[in-house]
Amino acid sequence: VASPGQLLLLLRDGKPRTRADLSTATGLSRSTVRARLDALLLAGLVSEGDSGVSTGGRPADLFVFNTRARVVLTAEVGATHAVVALNDLSGTPVSVQRLSLDIATGPEVVLTRLVQQWHDLLEESGIAPNLVAGVGIGLPGPVEHASGRPNNPPIMPGWNGYDVPARIRIDFDVPVLVDNEVNLMALGEHSAAYADMDHLILVKIATGIGAGMISNGRLHRGAVGAAGDLGHIRAHRASDTPCSCGNTGCLEAIAGGSAIAATLRSNGLDAQTNSDIVGLVRDGNVVAGQVLREAGRDIGDVLAACVNMFNPALIVISGSLAQAGELLLAGIRESIYRRSLPLATENLRIVHSKTGDQAGIIGAATMVVQQILEPSTVDRLLV
Amino acid sequence: VASPGQLLLLLRDGKPRTRADLSTATGLSRSTVRARLDALLLAGLVSEGDSGVSTGGRPADLFVFNTRARVVLTAEVGATHAVVALNDLSGTPVSVQRLSLDIATGPEVVLTRLVQQWHDLLEESGIAPNLVAGVGIGLPGPVEHASGRPNNPPIMPGWNGYDVPARIRIDFDVPVLVDNEVNLMALGEHSAAYADMDHLILVKIATGIGAGMISNGRLHRGAVGAAGDLGHIRAHRASDTPCSCGNTGCLEAIAGGSAIAATLRSNGLDAQTNSDIVGLVRDGNVVAGQVLREAGRDIGDVLAACVNMFNPALIVISGSLAQAGELLLAGIRESIYRRSLPLATENLRIVHSKTGDQAGIIGAATMVVQQILEPSTVDRLLV
Numbered sequence A, B: 001v002a003s004p005g006q007l008l009l010l011l012r013d014g015k016p017r018t019r020a021d022l023s024t025a026t027g028l029s030r031s032t033v034r035a036r037l038d039a040l041l042l043a044g045l046v047s048e049g050d051s052g053v054s055t056g057g058r059p060a061d062l063f064v065f066n067t068r069a070r071v072v073l074t075a076e077v078g079a080t081h082a083v084v085a086l087n088d089l090s091g092t093p094v095s096v097q098r099l100s101l102d103i104a105t106g107p108e109v110v111l112t113r114l115v116q117q118w119h120d121l122l123e124e125s126g127i128a129p130n131l132v133a134g135v136g137i138g139l140p141g142p143v144e145h146a147s148g149r150p151n152n153p154p155i156m157p158g159w160n161g162y163d164v165p166a167r168i169r170i171d172f173d174v175p176v177l178v179d180n181e182v183n184l185m186a187l188g189e190h191s192a193a194y195a196d197m198d199h200l201i202l203v204k205i206a207t208g209i210g211a212g213m214i215s216n217g218r219l220h221r222g223a224v225g226a227a228g229d230l231g232h233i234r235a236h237r238a239s240d241t242p243c244s245c246g247n248t249g250c251l252e253a254i255a256g257g258s259a260i261a262a263t264l265r266s267n268g269l270d271a272q273t274n275s276d277i278v279g280l281v282r283d284g285n286v287v288a289g290q291v292l293r294e295a296g297r298d299i300g301d302v303l304a305a306c307v308n309m310f311n312p313a314l315i316v317i318s319g320s321l322a323q324a325g326e327l328l329l330a331g332i333r334e335s336i337y338r339r340s341l342p343l344a345t346e347n348l349r350i351v352h353s354k355t356g357d358q359a360g361i362i363g364a365a366t367m368v369v370q371q372i373l374e375p376s377t378v379d380r381l382l383v
Helices: A004-011 A019-026 A030-042 A107-125 A164-171 A181-193 A251-255 A257-266 A274-282 A286-310 A320-324 A326-339 A356-372 A375-382 B004-011 B019-026 B030-042 B107-125 B164-171 B181-193 B251-255 B257-266 B274-282 B286-310 B320-324 B326-339 B356-372 B375-382
Strands: A046-050 A061-065 A071-077 A081-087 A093-100 A132-139 A176-180 A200-205 A209-215 A314-318 A349-352 B046-050 B061-065 B071-077 B081-087 B093-100 B132-139 B176-180 B200-205 B209-215 B314-318 B349-352
Touching: A004 A019, A004 A030, A004 A061, A004 A375, A019 A030, A019 A061, A030 A046, A071 A107, A071 A181, A071 A356, A081 A107, A081 A356, A093 A107, A093 A356, A107 A132, A107 A164, A132 A164, A132 A181, A132 A356, A164 A176, A176 A181, A176 A356, A181 A200, A181 A209, A181 A314, A181 A356, A200 A286, A200 A320, A209 A251, A209 A286, A251 A257, A251 A286, A257 A274, A257 A286, A257 A320, A274 A286, A274 A320, A286 A320, A286 A326, A286 B286, A314 A326, A320 A326, A326 A349, B004 B019, B004 B030, B004 B061, B004 B375, B019 B030, B019 B061, B030 B046, B071 B107, B071 B181, B071 B356, B081 B107, B081 B356, B093 B107, B093 B356, B107 B132, B107 B164, B132 B164, B132 B181, B132 B356, B164 B176, B176 B181, B176 B356, B181 B200, B181 B209, B181 B314, B181 B356, B200 B286, B200 B320, B209 B251, B209 B286, B251 B257, B251 B286, B257 B274, B257 B286, B257 B320, B274 B286, B274 B320, B286 B320, B286 B326, B314 B326, B320 B326, B326 B349
Parallel strands: A071 A132, A132 A176, A200 A314, A314 A349, B071 B132, B132 B176, B200 B314, B314 B349
Antiparallel strands: A046 A061, A071 A081, A081 A093, A200 A209, B046 B061, B071 B081, B081 B093, B200 B209
């Protein structure tokens, strides 16, 4: 039996429908559909339009999910920057701002910056704060998703165990959900570009190297929210290079942004940041291109094992170094196709991200919307 | 609103309940609970008993899931043997038979053997064939789960694309589900011993090395049913050893049963089969113990990457070589704890299987029961 929440779930695909369409799709009587639509219209979650199509009498009314009924506040926080946004109920960003910040200044300072920025975006957009339906935040470390507390994050001093939702709810008293930013990038890319794919891996290649995974259409967070830690898997290319994690020979220590920049400097090139690396490669510097491709091979060696184990339909390459173009991808593909079994790679696609640097905020909004528009939640709200 | 199927889902935990319990748990009126129970009683899926407890009047009736209402035919087929069984609707085996067979004789021969054995077991148990509710089969290769057809299985000549369900339905016209046997072992171990764990990996170590994974409480099969292919991940211990897959340096080529037996023979020991290896280790042969522990370290090196990527709460070690005892596990633990991040291993447990060689048939039954007792399926049947 389709409740109002389940009727809304149907409409959330964005397609306008008549009462007759909804009656056919749900098996509900016209009068029940009418009553449930009335509740959704009253809550503003559905809007009504004229189809313009008449079958003899007056045109049938069309009903459509009103994605602008509420707004979701989102942020993807990195080590030195954040993307802060307002998203609509389809997850689409409607207003986006980039900030420079330092994650190491701790949760009080960083979260206060986010709150201030959200207030500014709401004001600029003329959206009343009482239209905020939820908050979604991505952080650059493992997060205990159920509580929204960072879980021993290596690059986030002062954040371990901090109650992020409690801090945000002082300003916005709505559901606040927190997750690892790479998980949210995977969720965002999946929901915005590959919603029909059950199994995918998104790999973020920047200063660090991490992954987010979708299994059976759902985010795979792992037992303590630590899944996708690609960067600290031992690389195949033998190396004693020390890693920030305290171990040696980790993938990140030889193929992450800092390692690539160091290799370029040892070749007499001026490379301090990931942008410098991308700039050199894009300018056609041969050494930089070779080093990047070699990093791609190292990453591909580790990903080949993940392909054997996880058997994804798609690997999405993202992060600031992915902007350097095809050489990184070429190296990754080379290793994966050399090492993985034919069955696991024959239909495997390895592509650049479609959502780019908006993946994280789209994922943050998707996470929030999945919870607040869950049918039973909607039903409770409408009673 | 709880349908009869959802009422049954509640009762499937095995706990007896009164009408009052069910009314409280579902929010349904007593009279609705009564009507739905009547339908389930009529179908034989629920049975009724006397609680013996009176609250003044006559004792309240107790209702319990009747796991013996129907039977599921199951088989776990390996390269040279099969476990064939009848299971009840809780997944528990009620009658088990071991067979020797050769998977390479092809699907017609092998499946006819299984069908014959199921008929024999039914007859011996005095169970009428019309009580068979479904069939679940595990095969030693990748399977396209939706169609039940093996998908390019390397050690199963003649099976590629073969319609296994169609063959079985000639004899038993019921739902027939097929999957990779290691997937089913993971499902069986999960449902019988760790149903509350969301993320686990089961590793089968025998002639081949493979894994089955549970993600978010569900089996992770991967895009083409090839997930869990641990054996053909490149081992960390540098090796040019050729592998049956056509590549070199695969984990299976240095740490699988054949590789271990070859190493033991090169040390002058008489080891042809996995039983020989287990026998030598159990008899306290020092060289055999060392070789097995070293294989454990190699397996652990690859599993360490899987732990970083998948972050399971539990790794279950299974398969014929696991019977050699603690040395294999010691080697595995050693590598995993050396290489994985503290966060991913602090609560990680690495244990022997609890369901042993019944894991596959329990998983096969669980797969079938999940489908045939799915609430909407039950509701359709009861109409």
